[in-house]
Structure formats: C-alpha cells, structure tokens
Amino acid sequence: MQEIYLDNAATTPMSPQVIDVMTSEMKNDFGNASSTYELGRKARHAIDHARSQIAAAINADDNEIIFTSGGSESNNTAIFGVAHSRKEIGRQIITTKIEHPSVLNPMRQLEREGYEVTYLDVDENGHISLDDLKSALTPATILVSVMAVNNEVGSINPLAEIGAIVADSNAYFHVDAVQGLGNIDLDVKKMQIDLLSTSAHKINGPKFLGFLYENKQINLPPLVLGGEQETKRRAGTENVPGIAGFGEAVSEIAAIDKAALQAKYSHWQEMILQALDESNVQYEVNGGRGEHVSHHVLNLHIIGVSTTILQANLDLAGFAVSGGSACTAGSLEPSHVLMACFGKKSPRVNESIRISFGRYNTDEEVVAFAQELCKIAHKVQK
Incomplete structure (x- = not known):
C-alpha cells in the first residue's frame, strides 16, 4: 500500500540536499567546534556559515542567531528570559488563545509565579483584533507573544502591524515562526520583531534543532546553563551536522x-x-x-x-x-x-x-x- x-x-x-550536507559533515567534520585545532576550526566554520545563511533569510545579523534544540526551547528561552529579566519593569504579558503549547504552557507557569497573562480572543478565522491588542497594552506589559502562522487553521497574523504597535510600548515583541518560516516572508527589521523562534524539521531539515533570533540590543539570560557555547547564550556542544543541514534547508526555502x-x-x-x-x-x-x-x-x-x-x-x-x-x-x-x-x-x-x-x-x-x-x-x- x-x-x-x-x-x-x-x-x-528531509531534503535530499540537506541529507547530503549532513552526511558530509558527519564523515568529515566531526570535531568539537569549541576546539582550537584544525578539526575544531572546520566545525566552527560550518556553524558560522549556517548562521550566516539563516540570518540572511530573515534580515538579521549573524550574531543575533542562537541555535537551540527546536521551536519549544526557543519559545521557552524567549518567554522565560523576558519575564525573569524584566520583572522589575512589569509583570504583564500578552499572548493569544491559539498559541502552540510551547508558548501557552510557559505562560501558565508564569501565572503560577505571579505574572498576569492576557490571552487575546480570535475570530472564526483565527485572527486577533489589533484594537484588542492596543487596549490590553499597559506600561507594565513586558512581552507580547504572537505566532506568525497558526499550526491548525493556517491564519497569518499581521506581524508588521503588531510590531509597530508593540514598538510604541515598553514590551518586547516575540514571534513563534515555526509554521511561518518557509511559508511566508519574514523580515525581523521591517516587522520590528525582537525575538523569533523557529524549528528546522518544519522546513525539510533535521529534527531537534531550531534557532532563536534575539535582537542584539536584548541580552536575555540563557535557559540552558553550562559551557560558553553560542557566545554564552546556550550551553551544550553544538550539533554541527544538524546545524549545517539547517543552514542548507533555510537557504533552499529562502530561494523559493x-x-x-x-x-x-x-x-x-x-x-x-x-x-x-x-x-x-x-x-x-x-x-x-x-x-x-x-x-x-x-x-x-x-x-x-x-x-x-x-x-x-x-x-x-x-x-x-x-x-x-x-x-x-x-x-x-x-x-x-x-x-x-x-x-x-x-x-x-x-x-x-x-x-x-x-x-x-x-x-x-x-x-x-x-x-x-x-x-x-x-x-x-x-
């Protein structure tokens, strides 16, 4: 059958080209990217190249890309990082009722910690009201988290309009773009996005790999503690073959x-x-x-x-x-x-x-x- x-x-x-890139890396560049000798430098070059490929696809700078284990970790890093580092400014967060569980469950945890979370309603097409967003914003709002494309009904949120609204407030703008990357055009500068989460396996790349875009003016505390990888922003030895494959997957989808x-x-x-x-x-x-x-x-x-x-x-x-x-x-x-x-x-x-x-x-x-x-x-x- x-x-x-x-x-x-x-x-x-997975894309055949992604498989080829990852296979080559596994065979030839098995070094630890933190090592200073030749094999380590080759691994580091593969990571740096992928980072550049990814940054170019969303109009970001290379040093604004942090590799993670996937969309869930990226969402958690952004949400908890903003909440815990900005709690002296305020404790209100705005999101929507149709976010992915990797956004909604951190929000519920933050509510248990004393944060106030506003869940915006959506219409029958899965879209929020911009007027509702404006009404919900207060001086105590520290984060607005809205997905780019809903994973169940496909609704696209007006990211540029939301970004402009949030830019006039005290809040950071976080976008879960796991379903958006590859299906819509994303430009973090034009859309005034501060934080953006993605996952490689949604765009014909490898599983258990993603990235978090973090505007260089933001310095969130890391979610995973340990070594000094990812310029001290995400500990753990880098998955060099996976990252190289991710870069290839992003380049392919960016060209479409x-x-x-x-x-x-x-x-x-x-x-x-x-x-x-x-x-x-x-x-x-x-x-x-x-x-x-x-x-x-x-x-x-x-x-x-x-x-x-x-x-x-x-x-x-x-x-x-x-x-x-x-x-x-x-x-x-x-x-x-x-x-x-x-x-x-x-x-x-x-x-x-x-x-x-x-x-x-x-x-x-x-x-x-x-x-x-x-x-x-x-x-x-x-």
Whole structure:
C-alpha cells in the first residue's frame, strides 16, 4: 500500500540536499567546534556559515542567531528570559488563545509565579483584533507573544502591524515562526520583531534543532546553563551536522517564491473542496481561505463524522493527516484552537481533520486523497 503524507505541519521529510550536507559533515567534520585545532576550526566554520545563511533569510545579523534544540526551547528561552529579566519593569504579558503549547504552557507557569497573562480572543478565522491588542497594552506589559502562522487553521497574523504597535510600548515583541518560516516572508527589521523562534524539521531539515533570533540590543539570560557555547547564550556542544543541514534547508526555502508556493497549495485546497462538492459531502472549512491564511494548512469539518473515525479510516487507506496539533496527538483533549475559534460546544471541535501540504507533495497525491476522503465521508455520513 502506498503511503501518502499530508501532515507537513507536524513535520516534513528531509531534503535530499540537506541529507547530503549532513552526511558530509558527519564523515568529515566531526570535531568539537569549541576546539582550537584544525578539526575544531572546520566545525566552527560550518556553524558560522549556517548562521550566516539563516540570518540572511530573515534580515538579521549573524550574531543575533542562537541555535537551540527546536521551536519549544526557543519559545521557552524567549518567554522565560523576558519575564525573569524584566520583572522589575512589569509583570504583564500578552499572548493569544491559539498559541502552540510551547508558548501557552510557559505562560501558565508564569501565572503560577505571579505574572498576569492576557490571552487575546480570535475570530472564526483565527485572527486577533489589533484594537484588542492596543487596549490590553499597559506600561507594565513586558512581552507580547504572537505566532506568525497558526499550526491548525493556517491564519497569518499581521506581524508588521503588531510590531509597530508593540514598538510604541515598553514590551518586547516575540514571534513563534515555526509554521511561518518557509511559508511566508519574514523580515525581523521591517516587522520590528525582537525575538523569533523557529524549528528546522518544519522546513525539510533535521529534527531537534531550531534557532532563536534575539535582537542584539536584548541580552536575555540563557535557559540552558553550562559551557560558553553560542557566545554564552546556550550551553551544550553544538550539533554541527544538524546545524549545517539547517543552514542548507533555510537557504533552499529562502530561494523559493512564497507567493508561487502559496498558489500551488491554494490550488490543492480547491481540488479537495471541489471533489467534496461534487460528491455532495457535507463539510465546512475551519479558518479563512483568503489572503490572510497560509494555504499549506486546510482544516476541514466533515459534518457528522468524528475526527477519530475519519483519521483512522484515512490511515488504513494509506493517508497521513492529523486531527490537530501533533504535539497533542496522543491526548484525548479537543483542539484548543478550534474551541477558541468556534466555542467549546461546536461540533467542529470533534469532527475536524487537518491536511497540511509540503513542497514534495504532488497533484496525483492530492487527487488520490480527495477521492478517498469523499469515499469515507460519503459512507459514514449516509
């Protein structure tokens, strides 16, 4: 049975070029990057090159890139770092109700420590109100943390507009760009972003690797203590092959026209929706379909069909899709994103699946998926 992978918001297959770069590094540059002899210097050069590749992709300076174990560590470093280093200025933080658990769980921990966290509401398309953000800001606000692209419904936040609002306050602006990098254009200078988190495995790079962009005017305390790696900002011997692969992955995705990529994903969405219409399947799209959404994510409410049944049947037929965030896939809890968009009692919460495309998917795979989805939905709805 052929397996067709349509869960790229959870993770992506590694690029062949990334594998080649990492394999070469593992074979040839096994030195410790902190060592001063030739093998160490070669490893250091590989890290410095990757850092430059990544910085260029988001219009940052090289020394503003800190390598981490992934998006979760980057988010935790930014959130706890700002909270603990700026608590004398204030103890209010603003975020949204549809953030990733690696943002929401640190926020809940900070609430236990006495911080006040404001969770902004979103509309049915997963977008916040800029007026709500302006109203929530106070002189005691030290951090605003808003994701670039939502991982379940694909909503894109207006980062430049948010950055301009936050720049006029006492707060730093943090962006979880794990789903944004590779799908939308990011410019930390133009968007006035102070801190930005990413993950390599979402852009056809290796797992357990990410970076945190930290504006050079900020000096956060490190989350991981130990040696003096990453100019004393993140301890631990660097994963040289992984970092080299990450740099290659970022360079590849930076060279791709994001508008053309989004157009391809939008076309695939329309193929699926047209098939559902032609088969008279009852469905609703969760989130928007306009310009303020990343089309790599299509979240569908198949009316009357539970997420568990639909996902299981698709799995048996060889199609990998998600019932929500991969980080909560083992949980019986419904999607907090869909609850925030539509309410806890909405049937969408327990009758939706997430399809997410990647640059290695094909028209043929999407057609095959659409046919199988219609077949299963038609059978169960009857």
